Structure formats: C-alpha cells, structure tokens
Amino acid sequence: MSKIKIEDIQEELYKDGWSLISTEYKNLDTEMIFECSEGHRVYSTWKKLRNRRECPVCQRNEFKDQKEVLVPKKKGEHRVLGLDQATRISGWSLFSDGKLLRYGTFETQLDDEIARDNTIKNWLISMINNWQPDFVALEGIQYQKQVGVTTFETLARLQGILLNCLYEEQIPYEICHTAAWRKYCGVSGRTRADKKRSMQMLIKEWYDVSVSNDCADAIGIGKYAVDNFNKQPEIISWE
Ligand SMILES: [Zn+2]
Structure with missing residues (x-):
C-alpha cells in the first residue's frame, strides 16, 4: 500500500x-x-x-441531510406548505406549527409543457396526501424582461393548473408576491442572482445549512406565509 x-x-x-x-x-x-x-x-x-x-x-442539526421519511401529522398540528415554482424545478418547504420541518425539490424534465404541468400537479397532490398541509403558499409570478414573455406565460399556465388543483383539494392558499416575501425575510441584492444568493445566506444563518436556491426561496415563501397568513382558526366560545 x-x-x-x-x-x-x-x-x-x-x-x-x-x-x-x-x-x-x-x-x-x-x-x-x-x-x-x-x-x-x-x-x-x-x-x-x-x-x-x-x-x-x-x-446534531435536524435540518442537515433530511431523511426521506414522512412525519405523521399530530392532532391539532398546523402545517403550511411553501412552493417556489419554476417551469422544471419546484422548491418546497413544510412548516409545522410555525417551525420548519422539511424542505426539498421536485424536478421534471419532460419536454411537453402540459405533460410537465400535469406531472407537477400530480406531485402536488401527493405532497398534500403525504404531508396534509392546512395551507399552501405559492409564489406570485412576475414578468421579467430578461426572462421574457414566453416564460411568463408558461408560469401563468402552470400556476392556473396548481390553483385549480388546490381548489379541488379544498386547501386554502395564498399567492405571495415576490417583493413582499423577500422584503419580509430581509433579502438584499440588486440582481435576481444576488437576491437568490442572499436568501441562501439567510437560510444558512437561520438553520446552519446550505441549500439550493430553489429550496432557499421555498423556505422564505413558507416562512413569510407562516408569519403572515398562518392564522389558525380560533376556537370561539359563544358563552
Ligand atoms: Zn458541520
């Protein structure tokens, strides 16, 4: 040797x-x-x-190297699913009672747009069945000159399909505007790439873990939704 x-x-x-x-x-x-x-x-x-x-x-960090095991939902637990939607990669985050529980990405490489959207819709249905979110936060789509109108239209069609899916699954949702969730999380930077990197750095700061920018954005969207829309139905006493 x-x-x-x-x-x-x-x-x-x-x-x-x-x-x-x-x-x-x-x-x-x-x-x-x-x-x-x-x-x-x-x-x-x-x-x-x-x-x-x-x-x-x-x-010792539960956010590092996440296990692919489902965590059964406890009675009274409130879950929020955050989605960062791109045409091929979906970043996702799942919060349980306000605390990050899981995150990940889903990717599809199908060439046909509607076949791709259909795959993402079926994936979303599986996520709903597996994790039982009470609320879903989606990122709003925005027109970006550098990206072009074709991508904008593609994302608009996908969002429509996902909203219809959530409607059918009867899950309350909110569309989170990009500027709003980024501001809330404290994202800085001028360019789109700078902002994505900034969100990744925030995730590193908050959870001591390095994640892809799709995951980072999904966690940011989820966190924004948790703190701003995650109002659990209050039990009102009529006495
Ligand atoms: Zn380490």
Whole structure:
C-alpha cells in the first residue's frame, strides 16, 4: 500500500465540500483539523473520516441531510406548505406549527409543457396526501424582461393548473408576491442572482445549512406565509 499523501486527503475532502485546515499529515492516527461543508471545524483523524465524513455539529442539526421519511401529522398540528415554482424545478418547504420541518425539490424534465404541468400537479397532490398541509403558499409570478414573455406565460399556465388543483383539494392558499416575501425575510441584492444568493445566506444563518436556491426561496415563501397568513382558526366560545 502506497503511503497516503496530504494532497490525496485534500482532494478526497474537496469532492464533498470539505477541506483540511492542518498542514501536516503523518499517519492515519494523526489528529488533524478539518472543515466540514458547512464550515464547522472538526477535530479528528483521517482514519475516522476517510470513509465517512462526520461533523458532530451537522449530525446534531435536524435540518442537515433530511431523511426521506414522512412525519405523521399530530392532532391539532398546523402545517403550511411553501412552493417556489419554476417551469422544471419546484422548491418546497413544510412548516409545522410555525417551525420548519422539511424542505426539498421536485424536478421534471419532460419536454411537453402540459405533460410537465400535469406531472407537477400530480406531485402536488401527493405532497398534500403525504404531508396534509392546512395551507399552501405559492409564489406570485412576475414578468421579467430578461426572462421574457414566453416564460411568463408558461408560469401563468402552470400556476392556473396548481390553483385549480388546490381548489379541488379544498386547501386554502395564498399567492405571495415576490417583493413582499423577500422584503419580509430581509433579502438584499440588486440582481435576481444576488437576491437568490442572499436568501441562501439567510437560510444558512437561520438553520446552519446550505441549500439550493430553489429550496432557499421555498423556505422564505413558507416562512413569510407562516408569519403572515398562518392564522389558525380560533376556537370561539359563544358563552
Ligand atoms: Zn458541520
């Protein structure tokens, strides 16, 4: 077996977004300082980390590496589903009693637009069945010169299909204007890309996790809806 070089370790770590802070490596039992993909310092040995990158901080963070398991809804629990809709990728977030529970993306690569919309609609129905949201927050569509009118029309048709779906499923919903939810979350930046990056940085700040911009926006939309529309029906006593 050839001797492991520090460059080999650096290269291996780099693939997973990790890095090596230490500048010296003697053997597998050498105590070294690593940095995980979320920027936490990890004090360990290459023997422990070479097969499994384990950061104790990330391991304790419920928002990191989410499990694909459904969480059954408790009695009286209130759930909000946030959706960030693009033509092919849907970012989603699910809040339970005001707290983020899950997030993810759904992607479809079908070429035909209506076939794609139909797939997204069926996915939404599954999400409703699986997670039982009491409320759905969708992002409003906006005309952007750089993107063009064709995309705007495509998104408008998709939104109509999704609204009809929510109507049929009898789930209350709200369309959240992009400027409104971004302002509420504290998103900054001039360009669309800057704003997306800003939302990703906010998610990192709030939950200590790095997510895609589709997920980040969906969490922002969900959070905005939770704090602004998530009024649970009050129990009124008529006595
Ligand atoms: Zn970490």
